[in-house]
Amino acid sequence: MERNVLSAFIQASEKAANIARACRQNAHLFELLVQEKVDDEKNPRFVHDFKTLADVLIQETIKHDIGEQFPELAQHIKGEESNKFQNTLGESITVEVKADKDSTAALLSKVLNGDTVAAGLLADEVHKVVPLEDVNLANSTLPHKVELPVEHLGVWIDPIDATSEYIRGKETPSTINGLYCGGLQCVTVLLGVFDRSSGCPVMGVVNQPFFIHDDDRWIGRCMWGISHNDTNVNCIPKPDLSPKEKVVLVGSGESEELREKLRASGAVVVRGVAGAGHKLVGVALGLADAYVLTRPTTFLWDTCGPHALLLSQGGGVASCANPGTQLTYSGSVGTCNEGGIVAYRDRTFLEALLDRELQESVLPLDPQASGDPQASGDPPQ
Template identity: 40%
Template sequence: MAELIKIILNFSERAGEIARSIRREPKLFSLLVEEKGESEKNQRFTHDFKTLADVLIQEALRHYLTQMIPSLGDHVQGEESAEFTNTLGEKITVRICDTQQETAILLAKVLDGNQEAADILADVVHSDISWSPEPELIEKIPNLPIEKLGIWIDPVDSTGEYVKGKTGTTQGNIYSQGLQCVTVLIGLYDRMSGLPVGGVINQPFAVFNEESKSWQGRVYWGVSHGGINIHNVPLDTYNTEDGRPVLVMSSSEDTKIQDKFNKTFTVLHATGAGYKLLVVALGYAAACVSSKGSTFRWDTGAPHGLLTAQGGGVVIFKQLDHLTKEGDIGGDNLNELQIRYHKPNDHAVQPSLQWSNEGGFVAYRDPSTLYRILECI
């Protein structure tokens, strides 16, 4: 199991390098963007984009996991279809081939015959990534049930910021927008219970190195199973503004809901579902609230696994008042409200919404924060 986690951690860094490689080549990047169809659009945005980076990262994860555990490759789910349409209107199914040369030939078709660009991408996908996770933590990883594992991946979360390519500005420790909000999300869950058992979040553009004029990434991860919790996140105290705990939300949230929370929390806005939940795991915010069904399982799976390893979680916002019936925020009642990842929503209006978090969510690291959330709503 430790080897599996190491492979996923190393893969997340490979994914981050794919994202950085594409951003380094403006001509290449312009070739890779196509607008999503109407049925796929996130309801909060007028425009949403799919990039080859999404598909390439998603299929690369499936490829490398299948090499190690053939049955696990069948249980990798993500946002994107592997079918990509190039600028000539040709539809090509993107996959990682057995050799770098074969992958480059396939990618050249996507890139309208741009073999040089295809070679760059194929080289990154097939290259060895020399990144070593913390050995003292890796050796403590519990024996997860591989035969029951499922994986959700969001290859490039906050695609809009990725496309814009701008450096963000901070509110305290939290970026409201910018490349720093882009994340690669890989979540592990138990296919029987649907509960998360681990999560990896990679920030490909965490820090800009002024000397080398290049971006450097950061990786956060956690595993929780059988009463054993392992993670690499420093347990800092929550960030506060004006003496009040911070709550992070989307700027598109209903102003009436924001006003309710403003009485107790300092409400800050940030883009990217994965990033907003990451700042909770990092202790920069006490909680993240989304009252709408505008996020999906691939958005919350990885941070949910990371938060669970810290003693936190991600519960359904519209069922939060059920906690008051039992008055037991730390027990089984809270466990029942955790988002599950193994079954689609019943009676989804359209196929694209079958994996949406239709009841909204509340992400927290300390369960006692939920008392304050309840008092506000």
């Protein structure tokens, strides 16, 4: 295959990161981009939840760019957000990328109540060409040739994971074991590619738009991994195998009883780290050994991309209710990881960690958590 699927997804993720950064750069612009979610779109955690035009625009830009390069994928690219937006005049507008910059700007101007300056700035980012050499790949080298069966693949997009941290827009210097407790550093763009027949993740690209704050500007970082047939490659450095304490991340809503069970296994339990994508990447990077979430508050778009990274390392993401089985993926919108999740790099550690008691800690499915096809992915994670 002459077309490089991995490069295309990396470039799409960087364009997404550019849009996210542009929207945070101007306070007036960002104020225009936030709109309260309607009742049937609310996330179970919050009375007030928000979606942003940045979310929707990033999602639709990725769909457009990938679909244009790989037409056989176009109908199989799914995203977290609805692309319907309502302006202050009550007009319902479908956000999409048009054929040229001026047409996209004209559409966005309707969403932005006639603010042509803001619309033009966003359209510039949407139609900008992002060279691969402009992406911070942390000095990793992309594989020259990886054959992926594009015609059999599906895609999940989480355009802005940790949306609430993005909206608050703060820089939070405090870290736990190298992971940020909150703030823009926890925000991730998650792209996951899966085989539509088997449901197995085959490629993941994770972009952190706000990785480093340098001279009043943000610099991002992009990570990738491929796990397909006998090919397992990624950009993650080899882990430090020297003996050390095992660290398990848990969601903020987990019970003290569960945390005690994990401590009894010999692990150091860490809570208070924001963002499901951020925590999953923390496991992939070796900043934690596992991430346990017993609640049904993540969705396919949250886990698909990071799952592929972990598979490429010999790890994975399983269900807490059935830790011997990897999560699988489909194109069903709104599908919740009902049995919770446990992410890990080392299968041996997973086996030592999980027992019958832990499986019994999985909470029953909350219909409100799984019935929302457009939930923002920001419940207790």
